[in-house]
Amino acid sequence: MAQKFLVIANCKQGGRTAFFDQLLSELASCSVFDDISLVVMPPVPYLGQLVSASPQVFQWGVQMVSGRSGTAWTGSYDASMVAEIGAQYVCIGHSERRQHDREDSLVTISQYQQVVEAGLTPIFCVGETAKQRAQGQSITILESQLSAVFNSDCFAKLPKHDIIVAYEPVWAIGADKPADAQSVSTEFSWLTSYLTAQFSHGQYTLCYGGSVGPGNCQQFAKLPEVNGLLVGRASLDIDAIKGVLLECSGY
C-alpha cells in the first residue's frame, strides 16, 4: 500500500479546550484521511482529554520530552508518560527548543533514545539559521545535526523504527515571507542523498516545515523528495489547517 502523505500539526503553546473541541469536530468531517496521515501535537496538558474524545481518524504527538531518566526533574515529563496518555509521536530538536531551551545535540540524542525506547516515533527537526545560510553553511549544519543522532553509538543500539526527518529552515519558521520550494531545492537534494545512504527506501519520511499554509503547501507537497509537512501557526487556525489538508490530499 502506498505511504500516505504526512501532515504534522504543531500547535506550539496555543489552543485552549474550546479551540481543540472545535478542531476535533471539524477535522473529523474532513474526507482526506484515505490520503493523509494527520498527527496533531497539542500542548501536553490537553493531550489526555483529546485522545479520549478523539475519533480514530488521526494520531497524536507531543512537542518534546525531557530525555532524562529518574524522578528528580521538577516540571519535566518523559516519553513513557506521554505514551501512557496516548501520544504516538514526539517532536525532537525543534529550533525553538534548540534556541530558547538550549537543547543541544546531546540533549537531542537522549530525547531520541527515550522516545524510541518508549515505543514512540520521533519527528526529528533539523535546519539552519539565516546567518548560517548566508555563510553557505546550510549543508554542514544539516549534516552535523543529523549525524549527531544517526551516527551516535546510542542510535546504533536502538530497535528498528520509522525515521521521520523534518527539514525546517529556522529562517522560514514564523516568517512573514515564507520560503519557496525553489530556494530549498539544494537542501532537499542533499537530504535525500543523505537519508537514502543511511536508510532503506520506505524506511524514512522527509517533511518540510516553515510557514506552511494553504496557498503555499502544494509547492512543497509536490516535490518528489517531500512526503510530509510540519505546520506551525496554521495549525491554530481551523480554516487554514483544513485548507492544508484539502490541498495536500492526493500527494
Ligand code: PEP
Ligand atoms: C513550526 O513550528 O515548526 C513551524 C514550522 O512554524 P510555522 O509554520 O508557524 O512557521
